[in-house]
Amino acid sequence: MTDFPKKARALGLCSGGLDSILSALLLKKQGIAVTWVAFETPFFNADKAKQASALTGIPLIVREITDTYMEMLKNPRMGYGKNMNPCPDCHTLMFNLAGKIADEQGFDFLFSGEVLGQRPMSQNLSALNYVAKNSGYRDKILRPLSAKKLAPTQPELQGLVDREGLLDFSGRSRKSQMALAKEMGIEQYPTPAGGCLLTDEGFGRRLKDLLAHEGQNPATRRDLVLLQHGRHFRINSATKVIAGRNKAENATLAALADPAIDSIVRPAAPGPMVFVPNKGDLDGIQTAAAIFAAYSKAAIGQSLAVTVLTPQGEVVVPLTCPDREDFHNFLL
Ligand code: SF4
Numbered sequence: 001m002t003d004f005p006k007k008a009r010a011l012g013l014c015s016g017g018l019d020s021i022l023s024a025l026l027l028k029k030q031g032i033a034v035t036w037v038a039f040e041t042p043f044f045n046a047d048k049a050k051q052a053s054a055l056t057g058i059p060l061i062v063r064e065i066t067d068t069y070m071e072m073l074k075n076p077r078m079g080y081g082k083n084m085n086p087c088p089d090c091h092t093l094m095f096n097l098a099g100k101i102a103d104e105q106g107f108d109f110l111f112s113g114e115v116l117g118q119r120p121m122s123q124n125l126s127a128l129n130y131v132a133k134n135s136g137y138r139d140k141i142l143r144p145l146s147a148k149k150l151a152p153t154q155p156e157l158q159g160l161v162d163r164e165g166l167l168d169f170s171g172r173s174r175k176s177q178m179a180l181a182k183e184m185g186i187e188q189y190p191t192p193a194g195g196c197l198l199t200d201e202g203f204g205r206r207l208k209d210l211l212a213h214e215g216q217n218p219a220t221r222r223d224l225v226l227l228q229h230g231r232h233f234r235i236n237s238a239t240k241v242i243a244g245r246n247k248a249e250n251a252t253l254a255a256l257a258d259p260a261i262d263s264i265v266r267p268a269a270p271g272p273m274v275f276v277p278n279k280g281d282l283d284g285i286q287t288a289a290a291i292f293a294a295y296s297k298a299a300i301g302q303s304l305a306v307t308v309l310t311p312q313g314e315v316v317v318p319l320t321c322p323d324r325e326d327f328h329n330f331l332l
Contacts, residue, residue, distance in 0.1 A: 038061075039062075109161075207224075223277065261277075289319060
């Protein structure tokens, strides 16, 4: 192996999966000081990266990036995947942010555990090139597991990394990774990622609706977190109603609701937690009361007076308990 002029420092994107671990250990084996970075938004978190860091002892930087991420998510250059997942532009942004951290903290290059052709859409050659080119750090991005299938990168040409010690993995099979894990003595590792809510169809539908109705008030982090919980009903452009589906969701929604800005149904009978985020209009508030009744233990046709606490005061809505089916078309 070549003698290197100095101990190189590399910063890697970490999903927490086996490929992240193998790529980092491969560099570490060459005497390179590796650190990971993982990003958090309401759509994905760094939990698995933290597990991988605890398992390997590789230091991890965690950054919350919701605001920056939302700017990209509203208009990704390459559009969305099957749902609201903008994978190529998401990776591009992550490498861009990692590159800025590398600049600030003196890392020599960036790396990731991506394997050429492993995911047909996001890890084919043109997607890898798109990400590298548009991240602003094209020459500094190394993919150690597939390096020998790709053109030599700057860290290799500069002698910071020994290309001979890198690999030529490609394709969807995981056999090579499993064999390498065995060789490196890695028996435990976090289960494959898959925790990105943007790839979920229902979540994507609710997110799309939220973005389409932002109006003057951009979606807040809380609005995004709410998309994970409860049934969501779009009533009109100003109003959405959220109703808990079970005890746990009721408790989560109760903790997220804010009487200073939301209209919250006060239960008139045993029933779900129902509220209108960001107040809503009178029509929406009345519909929230009716949705509460429909999903409560009240019988269809029963007379009820449902009170809704709005930021401006109480609104009492007298109603006859409707059928849940009446709201089916409002469901997101
Ligand atoms: S699955 Fe989610 S986190 Fe992963 S690249 Fe796509 S959008 Fe980004």
